[in-house]
Amino acid sequence: MAAQDSEVVEIDGRRLKLTNLDKVMYPETGTTKADIFGYYNAVAEAMIPHVRDRIATRKRWVHGVGTPDDPAEVFFQKNLDPASTPDWVKQAAVTHKTSTNTYPLVNDRATLIWLAQIASLEIHVPQWRVDRRGERGNPDRLVLDLDPGEGVTLADSAEVARLARAILTDMGLEPYPVTSGSKGIHLYAALDGSQTSDRISAVAHELARALEADHPDLVVSDMKKSLRAGKVLVDWSQNNGAKTTIAPYSLRGRFQPTVAAPRTWRELASKDLRHLDYREVMQRVKRRGDLLADLDAHGAGAHASEPDRLSTYRSMRDAGKTPEPVPAERPAARDGRSFVIQEHHARRLHWDFRLENDGVLVSWALPKGTPTDTKQNHLAVHTEDHPLEYGSFAGDIPHGEYGAGHVDIWDHGDYDLEKWRDDEVIATLHGQPDGGLGGVPQKFALIRTAQGGDDKNWLIHRMKLDDAEAAQPEAPAKASAKAETPAKAKAPAKAERGVKRPSAAERPSGTPVSPMLATLGSAADISDEDEWAFEMKWDGIRAVAEIRGGQLRLTTRNGNDVTVTYPDLAGLVGLAGDHDLVLDGEIVTLNPKGRPDFGLLQTRMGLTRPADVQSALNRAPAHYMVFDVLEVDGTSHTKDPYDERRELLREVLQPGRGDPVQVPPAFDGDLAHAVASSKELGLEGVMAKRRDSTYATGRRSRSWIKIKHHLTQEVVIGGWTPGNGRRANTIGALLLGIPDGDTLRYVGKVGTGFSDRALDDLTAKLARHERKTSPLEGVPSADARGAHWVRPDIVGEVEFAEWTGPGRLRQPSWRGLRPDKRPDQVVRES
Secondary structure (H helix, E strand, O other): OOOOOEEEEEEOOEEEEEEOOOOEEEOOOOEEHHHHHHHHHHHHHHHHHHHOOOEOEEEEOOOOOEEOOEEOOOEEEOOOOOOOOOOOOOEEEEEOOOOEEEEEEOOOHHHHHHHHHOOEEEEEEOOEEEOOOOOEEEEOEEEEEEEEOOOOOHHHHHHHHHHHHHHHHHOOOOEEEEEOOOOOEEEEEEOOOOOOHHHHHHHHHHHHHHHHHHOOOOEEOOOOHHHOOOOEEEEOHHHOOOOOEEOOOOEOOOOOOEEOEEOOHHHHOOOOOOOOEHHHHHHHHHHHOOOOOOOOOOOOOOOOOOOOOOHHHHHOOOOOOOOOOOOOOOOOOOOOOEEEEEEEEOOOEEEEEEEEEOOEEEEEEEOOOOOOOOOOOEEEEEOOOEEHHHHHOOEEEOOOOOOOEEEEEEEEEEEEEEEEOOOEEEEEEEOOOOOOOOOOOEEEEEEEOOHHHOOOEEEEEEEOOOHHHHOOOOOOOOOOOOOOOOOOOOOOOHHHOOEEOOOHHHOOOOOOOOOOEEEEOOHHHOOOHHHEEEEEEOOOEEEEEEEEOOEEEEEEOOOOEOHHHOHHHOOHHHHHOOOOEEEEEEEEEEOOOOOEOHHHHHOOOOOOOHHHHHHHHHHOOEEEEEEEEEEEOOEEOOOOOHHHHHHHHHHHOOOOOOOOEEOOOOEOOOHHHHHHHHHHOOOOEEEEEEOOOOOOOOOEEEEEEEEEOOEEEEEEEEEEEEOOHHHOOOEEEEEEEEEEOOEEEEEEEEOOOOOHHHHHHHHHHHHOOEEOOOOOEOOOHHHHOOOEEEOOOOEEEEEEOEEOOOOOEEOOEEEEEOOOOOHHHOOOOO
């Protein structure tokens, strides 16, 4: 900007008059107001993500900062002046104990430059954001202010930063350093927004106390000024919901134009560490971009005031006039794979084809329904994204409202995804036995054609199935053939139950049956409890039992035959009587109180030598909790509804009291009582299963929802670091990963929960899997220091508190190895 008295500029469509451009704001360096405009304009793209939707308090030096001999007056401002504030500045009103203040939200470049125009050199923000409705949320980041006392240097603050970093990373948090531009260093860490400010402040306080306890000569956590001399104060109080912190990239109102500047950990280790001025920061941003980019990339409230994927949907509906779900909240990211096809009797009859993707139902309107053969494509008009709740909507949309008419659920279920691009989607749908797709898998491709120049125009093509799927009967000839809403549809008559399938003996390879998998969820996923059955969740290993011709085979989820490992379950053959059966259940071991003990089960896993098996059998006898029947005498029942399969299971398997094989009953009561009973019995959680659901062999489905009391996660071991103290000669911590496409993404390390026996076993096992390079993507250098890398062949399980913003396990504890799982079967539990 030219150095002149004033100039009218247009910034991102906003006209703004900038005045007193050549006024000196920092006399010691001659830095003018025009220089400040240039700085904030240059760093706006980097700065705004860290202040967006956070109420901004300002420190204004209307006459410049002055000199050490003649410092200028500073004004600390919270409330906006309505008369002088442009109407395009986004605002939020926040009620405090004694007043309600209206603050600006620095959500765009024009607002940032306007604040500079009124001499707001410093911008301070809290660790929380406001949502779309202007309501205050939980904090989405933690901050520690490392403030050096008298006689302490910036290098001393950097030393404390490194000590704090070690604790934060052990907590599963990734800290990012910022030299404050004043005296000390700020450490930021992303949070998931699930905890209150009071809770985060308490955690930060405990962290500060821990640092003080370990390093009393260097660190102080008490705010009293008399205690700070010669030490670094770890100021945890800025996590208080009423406090604010200087924003990253903000100028400071000191006599030199320094900046709260993001730094690298390598810079903090330099003996020449110092604060940076605005010119240096401008060059750094131009050359290196935003060093804090990852901090707010995963924040719980990131971009909360911007349109989300349901904005268009909401704008077209009035929740007070239509029975359709109109959620106010922005959709949360999730990896579900549900679908619904709704028959919509609007002004023109059509079918709405909806696939769950990233927390919403991506939707197309099909005027002629789904194609019935592979030679004829149908038009598919891409419409607005719908909320997931719409997947269960059926009813009448009132006259005069958008889409007025009657809606029925034509079919629903889940789908296997083959491809999802902006211009092409390929998915195999698995609907209901009585649904419009005929109860058989059907594969469709949706392809954007932009016919007539309209990007909304796609086509839907029915694809050929592979040989195994093609052997099943075709769907009904008319895609528009109306099916009853699943909640009202009648189950098939009992005499018609089951379809003849090839038995295991007839399968050339004798391929083990792959069990159906559940999706992690919560009570919020259960809309109508009458449509769900609730079972206790058993803490063991999944096993399919095949009894054919008087012979038993037990196979785990990854297809391993473990029959010889559990001879105490051979009684299944006698219980089956004259029937050949395929059963699904969980192998568990019980502690003296009769509760499942996963640690005890670990002593049974992987044993094959008869002497070892017999010894373990006496020490930890196995039990088999059967909860499903897939086949009886060569007839498959996987297409039967859950309720019918449970009735059949009770008919064909009637164990006596005390048998190692049991058929635990479904819980007789509502979900709340099921959860309470599960906790009282010391179990892992509850399984909720849709009463009308079929058995989706080998696939994960939202028809089964697992609701856990504690979070657990299967992980792949990628390396280990040596321990200290009594564990100096063995494993200190395991470095863990979860497959993410073609990479193994680092999710943290675990150093607790190991017995001495488990450590000995792991040390021997990992020694046989050594490799020279890391198989893990994204391991911080601090975690990789001194690591021994191993081939990612071994799967284990941890219990943990929660996922952190950067995708790390917080407070993980080792539960044990999972030899029943392959690395490629490990998925992140949402």
